[in-house]
Amino acid sequence: MWGKKQEQNRSEREFSGCGSYQSSEVWAKVTGKAVYGIDLEFPGMLYGKILRSPHPHARVKSIDLSAARAIPGVRAVLSAQDVHCNPYGIVVDDEIPLAVDRVRYIGDEVAVVAAVDQKTAERAISAIKVQYEPLPAVFNPAEALDKQAPQLHEDFPGNVAWKRDLIRGDPDTAFREADLVVEDSFSMPSVHPAYLEPIACVAVSEYGNGVTLHTALQSPDLVRGIISRALNLSSSLVRVIGPVMGGGFGGRVFGNLKLYILSSLLSIHTGFPVKMQLTREEEFTVGRPMIAAEINLKMALRRDGTILARESKIITDNGAYSAQAPWVSKTFSERNDSVYRIPNIKTRARLVYTNKVPTAQYRAYGNQSANFACESLMDQAAKKLNMDPLELRLKNCTQAGDTTVHGLEIKSCALTKCLQRAASEIGWDQRKSGRGYGISSGIHANGSLVADKNFRGASVRAALELDGRVSVFTGEQDYGQGVHAAFACIAARVLGLEPDQISVYSRDSLVTPFSQGALAMRQTTIGGRAVQLAAQELQKAIIQKASEISGEPVSLENGLLKNASGHLIELSEVATGYHRQTSGLTLVGEGKYVPPPSDYDETSYGNISVTYSFASHAAEVEIDKRTGAITVHRIVAVHDSGQIVNLLTSRGQVCGGVTQGLGMCCYEGYLFEGGRVVNSSLADYRIPTALDVPAIDHVFIETEDPEGPFGAKGMGEIVMVPVLGAIGNAVADAAGISITDLPLTAEKVYQAMSGRECAK
Amino acid sequence: MSYIIASDLNQALQILRDSKGQARVIAGATDLFLQTLPAELVDLAELYETTQLEESGGLLSIGSAVTHASAARSLLIRSKAAALAEACAMIGSPQVRNIGTIGGNVANAAPAADAAVALVALGAKAVITDIEGQTREEAVEELYAGYNRSVIDSSSEIIGRLVFKPCAAGEGSAFMRFAPRRALALPLVNVAARIRVSGRRIEAVRMVAAPVKPAPTRLFETEALLQEIIPGHEIWAKVEEAAASEVEVRGSILRCSGQYRRHLVGTLAERVLKEAYQRACASDGGET
Amino acid sequence: MKKQAINFELNGEPVEVFTEASGSLLHLLRGQLGLLGTKEGCGAGECGACTVLLDNQPVNACLVPAAKIEGKQVQTIESLSTSNTVHPLQESFVKKGAVQCGFCTPGMVLSAYALLKANPDPTPGEVKEAISGNLCRCSGYKQVEEAVLDAAEKKDQASSED
CATH class of the missing domain: 3.30.465.10 (Uridine Diphospho-n-acetylenolpyruvylglucosamine Reductase; domain 3)
Structure with a gap:
């Protein structure tokens, strides 16, 4: 059983990919042997703890570290004065490792301690004396935009962290000439990825020669760059090595930069490895949840259902510091405009600083929360037009060959088929009375130019080992979603080998090729294509070397090397032959995938991604009208993610993503009181349990994408995009009224329904 | 220690x-x-x-x-x-x-x-x-x-x-809760009832709801509505109203508003009393 | 801190430890005994990642005082596999794709293991109930449910072949 190729699931259909192969790490996980960040231990390791601000906004008048430093077992106590760091950030440099004179949210880092054990570190933290002078704080983005509001950052006057005013086409005329204009406002709270393993890291000082950071990241190479800038360390002297990751979902693209920087500082200061770990409460209060948003949406349509224009007014809540919030706000503000053909767009978006937890992102980058609003308005329009919501969508679907309103070039797209199939699977034409039904569609990019306009591809190194196995070195990260299994399948397919003859390595930034990592759903498409190209290069090199060794032409088919006379040559023979000949070199194929030229202008018009994945989800729900409680009975998820590389892991992505979408739609959301997070535990921040999850059915409509490896496209984020719209619309259908404020708790459903009863 | x-x-x-x-x-x-x-x-x-x-x-x-x-x-x-x-x-x-x-x-x-x-x-x-x-x-x-x-x-x-005292023939009890999640959750409201019938007539009833006060709270007025009667549609509707109006409840940001909690007490009280009543009737005459 | 001697059976072997009585079983297992397969996701009994079996019953190790296990049997994920064999239930977890990030997996496997021991032929509803104290953020639980049912079926076959 160990590492063996799994039996293939042929029950549904013959898939193009390699069935259900999983990389061998799965055995370490299922037996409890996999080593995660929280499990790391090093000889001489110290434990770091952070003193955090109890105030949402205050001036730091004085910090007295002397009592903490006097405690036996304490190895370092640092405040801003003791460290020399550059401001840093992801989009803008608005953070510093320790507060200099001001704290901007409850949890802001003020001082840090390293001690021989956790308890001593905690004792030292409580011995630090800080005098604060509380300042007026602002918790609501609308209030923060007021001229009189307290200002959080000097470089961002008016508390505006990012803004966008955009017009495409002629929306004003379209709205004037429309037969129907629908309008509604929606709000979505901050949500947390809630990966099961709290973030942990161990920083190991290399004695004046940089620092090695052991922590699990989706984008270690990008984090490495930020840390080296913040710490003034030469970038090749910051090395990131990843243990196994206990869930990421976007939350570990950059993880908790502050923790990595502070543990590095402590390790450099003490000369010992320093471990730091967030508690579950800290995950919620100082981790990086996704932005909260408020959106007013207006849509213009012709009587026949043709969409003419959409206008969005958006305010997103950045919290005290900007991690990826500007990028997330951007995706929130535009991605859903490309699901349907909408020729005219008007967008006004403001990302606003408040004295609350800083924000970043979560799987699907705001695309999923905006989907809830956009797709609700589609249903409201259908109702007013007296049209079937399915028909309205089918009429406006984006198609292959389209260039969308924001300039996205759609090379492959089965959205129409996805919608039709989702409808037929859920029983759209035989909808049962007493149940509510909803349908929704989504698009998601495969990689994005937004992260770095000048870097959009990937490179991979494939090496033939002496034993004839193949090693693939990549910076693309696997944390259980199946990317490495997919890469093994891709390389195996090129080379005619079995996937278990391929090992994929990624977790050491010093030795694996640079990559942007697991963000923007880019890994299978872009990294996978680079794997394909690297395997092809290796194949060429093998054939060439084998020909040289055997002195005659050689072919490589189905993993078998044959010379002209049909004699078989073992791959290991070629590898060792080359090895001896070159005094130890390994036969290598390097693959670089450079996507076709694309660019975007100052308004962000342009083809920002290599290709796009599509999906339609449909939901069937029931409401207990007396309590408002929602039971989601079934969700059908139909996906165009191109050719499916691995059925088993793709299913895993769908079921997991849909469940997260369900959580975001019906259960989850930050609650604040005076800037303090009220629901900072897994008991109070409620993610779905096994008993909350409905039947989830999946269908893959396999288009042939020209860019992705063997026609494949990304899957990891699109899976949680349309589910919010689908459940939202199904609830509205069952309740007879749209509820526009996430999450859709029983209380909100009940209030909305009783409000409707009163209005009658 | x-x-x-x-x-x-x-x-x-x-x-x-x-x-x-x-x-x-x-x-x-x-x-x-x-x-x-x-x-x-x-x-x-x-x-x-x-x-x-x-x-x-x-x-x-x-x-x-x-x-x-x-x-x-x-x-x-x-x-x-x-x-x-x-x-x-x-x-x-x-x-x-x-x-x-x-x-x-x-x-x-x-x-x-x-x-x-x-x-x-x-x-x-x-x-x-x-x-x-x-x-x-x-x-x-x-x-x-x-x-x-x-x-x-x-x-x-x-x-x-x-x-x-265990429930004997002619007695039934039931418990219900309303929680925001189906496991790992504290209830917004929980209720329980015990009813004794003779024929279909209610002879004794105990109805409890929480969290209303520090202790699980008997709903005496609601109980009184059901004493010595054979309950029909009208009574059940009254039960819901009585239970909701009998309690003083608090709301919280974390859980729900007081108004909604009060409403839930009413709905769940009616449901749990009905269930206990049906069980009591079913067990009357030796069935269990 | 006062330490006291505790004698118990750990994965089938008698063990004596000296540990802080006020500490949790989780810290005893992870910190003192080096059994890192038991994961800590919240430390408050709210996620199930630290599930171990105490006298064959799944419990949250983070909520059990170490001293409470005196004379009892404790079983952790490490007990189910050897260097070259895994439990059929673990095989089913892999086969059905029930393992993604894997952080909830040890606890999930032990909850399912206890279920199958007590109820060799569970319904899907009973499986969901049995794993309802184990949060998983990756899978949507569907594959976990399938894995447990698959393992139950294997057990059936094995016993009918006897």
């Missing part, structure tokens, strides 16, 4: 006596790490006296250290105190139910403790022994000194068991 697993009730009492207020008793200890630890802990989970579950002398007697899981599984409780089995089956998670105890659910004095709500509806009394060796019985609803504060002094008193 030292931790002693007591081997019988007398030993446990002796330790409490000797420690002069420095020791405290626990059983499942699921909430232990959420509190400040005393100098000494006396674990009651292994005592013969606190782990028995039996029917004798016309009473159901449930040892205070009986876990939620065993109570939920027990055929005796399921058949003669369905409300308690249902309540115990919904607490926390399987892991918590495997170690958390009925006595702990009462002694912790949490306002929405599921088992305690069912026990009050069933009319349960706690049998309490103190370090002087005195044993007394007190109704479960009398054990609350305030929110999360019990009148039981765990440094000098031990709840040995909980006793009540």
